[in-house]
Amino acid sequence: MNRPDASVAGAGSTPRRTLRTHARPGRGPASRRRRGLGLLTVLTLAASGLAAAPAQAAPAAGAAPSAAAPSSSQPASQPVSAPAARVDRSSTVYAAVASSGTRRTLQLVSRRTGKVVKVLASGRASDWQEPFRDVDVASDGSVWAVVADRRLPGQYGTVLVRYDAAGAHRVLPYATSVRVSPSARTVAVTVLSPDGDGDGRGLEAVRVIRRDGRLVKTLMAQPFPVGSDGSPQAEVGGMNVAGWVSEAQLAVGSGCCDSGGVSIVSATAPTRRPVTFWGNGGTRAIGVRGSAVLVQRPREAGNGTTVPYHLVALDGYWVSRARPAGVRVIAIPGEDLDPSRYVDAMNRRAGATPWVVGAKRFPYRGTGRIVAAYV
16 A cells, blocks of 8 residues: 655754844934835845744544744753654564465464464365455554455355454454555445345445444445345455555456456545446456556457456556546556466566565465465
């Protein structure tokens, strides 16, 4: 995730400039002109001295308040302490799902050494279900995971769990993807909810929640019909939060199978008709730079009838709200390309901060093999 963080130190004060004028005594017009020019000079220099004094900078969001500047009665040598910079703890570790047989282990791993810092949870994989569906590492060091929960019904059987120094905390049922904001104060999720009010419809939605699961805003929502057993009667579950472009914008992925796309939407207000960069089912956002999102889109040839669809290249596009159609900046030709193996190379080539990393992006010196890595 792109988690910019800045700390602003308190600005010092600039000494006031003074000017002493000594006018000769006299009462004639020439003397008055001299006095007028002297007064004009004093006013001009005083104004320039005020303009030159730097303004006190406001503290960055989330930073500790700056210490007050010393008053004129305090000794000039007394130091002014600056606020401590916030540390992005996610920059030194990554989350990894390690596999050993059917056992999956979610753990924090050092990016530098590959050593396991902390084991967070474990579970067993089945033929149709992985225990950890999606994971994100917040800037405060907490880890958020969408975890399979067999106590919830069928296709809706997932729950959002937060892991921190105090342990594991169940935050929200029915979550399907998660991305924590750069400030770590709010969390974007997608949810796939069953029929809860008996109207015969479930709901797929993109929401922003607080750390304790309380709803802040529903950004996008799409109801779907359910059967007599409560299962979805339409293609659902393809919506996911790809990442935070900024505290005010999100990239949302959608679609499945033969079609998919990436939309950049507001993180503070509902979006009813998002402008979407469309592609096939493998289209996904993999990184960010400034206000633009790097989208990986497999390029296919064929018509699906007489000539089967087949991969001919992997393309990388910069997509933004200003350029929703995207600008292609990377093209990797080939017919047998695994898109997951090229996310690191594409992010590096484009100069993007990665949202998606390959399983072998960082070193690993733990038990089993890494099947998924998250930053």
